[in-house]
Amino acid sequence: MPAASPVHVTVTGAAGQIGYALLFRIASGQLLGPDTPVRLHLLEVPQAVKAAEGVALELDDCAFPLLAGIDIHDDATEAFAGTNVALLVGARPRTAGMERGDLLSANGGIFGPQGAAINAGAAQDVRVLVVGNPANTNAFIAAAAAPDVPKDRFTAMTRLDHNRAVGQLAARTGAPVTDIARVTIWGNHSATQYPDLLHATVGGRPALEVVGDDAWVRDTFIPTVAKRGAQIIEARGASSAASAANAAIDHVRTWVDGTPAGDWTSAGVVSDGSYGVPEGLVSSFPVTSDGGAWQIVQGLELDGFSRGRIDASVEELVDEREAVRALGLA
């Protein structure tokens, strides 16, 4: 019988496809663990509130023991008031032929007002995960609109890319995913991202040695991971949803529970200048969590290829920041 008081979790875009794959897992305890009751706050645009109400009816019908209540909002200030965990999913997905950055003009305007609403009323310990694309730059916009919230509370989701990289490496080596550690996604959640195996291990051995085929890493592994979103859109006719929801669960669960000893994960966090990434940009890094805050893993040696890939992705983030400024979004 859960005794703790409920943790408030706000999910935007609650009536969308990721929302539908995410909410039931949160309510069942997979986000915050089996001892933590949750109160859900669903934010939708007015025309999708009815659909969100339908999702709430289904949540009721699951009789989840940990679900302490559901509120539905079409106002961001109300949806984020007192919230502890804010999952910013609501935004337009891309369609075939688009890059995620093409969504900036359509979606960027969502994240300033939501950042301001978080600033105005979220709980002191709020943790924010931006999923809506372009996720890194939308997180940058939200953080800029929340001057009173510590910058390290704003994160962007690259855990899906990380999980994709782990899946690809496991398939190639025949190792179980549990044998794989220290994979990194650097940079932007876009086709320029750098999925990096330089420090990764498989069963404790260097991954590059186990694979033994640099051409596969460069010509197959990296593009497969970096372009997986487009492959899913092509195959499904809609962008990834269940795997995205799964990655959001993983991101928050790792943030709250901490990373296992000797391993790290990947997340888009506000750069402190580490690895030459300009301070303030939201870039993916290798990160650990102690259950409180993310820490960027320090001191990793990078070869010339890695340096070039990271710089190229960071350059795209710089360009997106310029575009945000030109659009007056931050």
Ligand SMILES: NC(=O)C1=CN([C@@H]2O[C@H](COP(=O)(O)OP(=O)(O)OC[C@H]3O[C@@H](n4cnc5c(N)ncnc54)[C@H](O)[C@@H]3O)[C@@H](O)[C@H]2O)C=CC1
């Ligand atoms: N970072 C990542 O790894 C991934 C990011 N995404 C992104 O997540 C976003 C959502 O994807 P889907 O759920 O598939 O889209 P969807 O179109 O199925 O759902 C989006 C929902 O957001 C709602 N919405 C739009 N503006 C809103 C606002 N201002 N406030 C609250 N709700 C709002 C819409 O009414 C809709 O119900 C897209 O931008 C997509 O590209 C998707 C997969 C992975």
Ligand SMILES: O=C([O-])CC(=O)C(=O)O
């Ligand atoms: O590719 C997309 O547009 C959706 C997404 O971010 C992903 O699946 O990684």
